[in-house]
């Protein structure tokens with residue numbers, strides 16, 4: 001009888017300990033989820049403030065378990081999002097994603113398919129996808145530059161951010177854009193790029209978390225600003241020379257900036273004059 005009482009007490013204690021462990025880990029996961037969704041809101045707010053998106057542009061998603069991810073809502077003002085505005089997409093037994101309504105009752109981002117495809121191919125240590133429209137990066141592609149080649153010219157960027165091949169101009173939120181973007185990322189496996197450009201549109205970055213993605217966008221945008229400033233200065237000096245005005249000889253600026261050929265999209269056969277003119281547009 002005594003042995004039975006001891007056994008029952010021990011079993012109760014073990015169950016209580018398991019219950020407590022479960023509760024603590026659940027609380028931790030909820031805290032982690034809230035913290036990461038708050039970070040996603042902050043990243044979109046800062047992106048808006050820096051002019052990398054207009055009010056309702058851009059989207060972000062976060063994978064917290066193998067079969068589910070949170071994604072920003074469609075059409076919302078991205079500088080004023082809250083964690084509860086996100087839509088939860090959970091994979092069911094058939095492999096299809098089922099959506100939980102957000103607080104706003106909003107649909108998921110129009111780029112849902114793009115996020116879904118990227119989460120399917122990303123390794124477990126990459127959990128976030130961020131899509132933005134950073135001005136100078138889009139302008140560099142519009143001017144005919146290849147982002148991967150631009151990044152290769154800046155060792156401090158190439159060291160921390162791997163830039164993939166640009167995706168050609170395709171309609172936003174379309175299945176073909178989602179497919180082409182996923183193909184560019186998966187084509188580089190196992191060394192996935194951190195970021196790729198979408199011609200006439202924006203960028204998609206993947207990372208450990210949303211801040212990791214944000215930093216990839218920031219590094220690429222910064223060097224595109226530098227290259228565009230240099231290209232504009234080159235145009236100004238060329239005009240001064242053509243007008244017969246004095247330009248200090250021997251300085252780097254007077255010689256103008258020569259972009260590496262590899263940085264220019266398929267325009268190598270054009271004359272230097274025409275290429276320079278195209279960069280100024």
Ligand SMILES: [Zn+2]
Pocket residue numbers: 057058131132133172201202
């Ligand atoms: Zn977009």
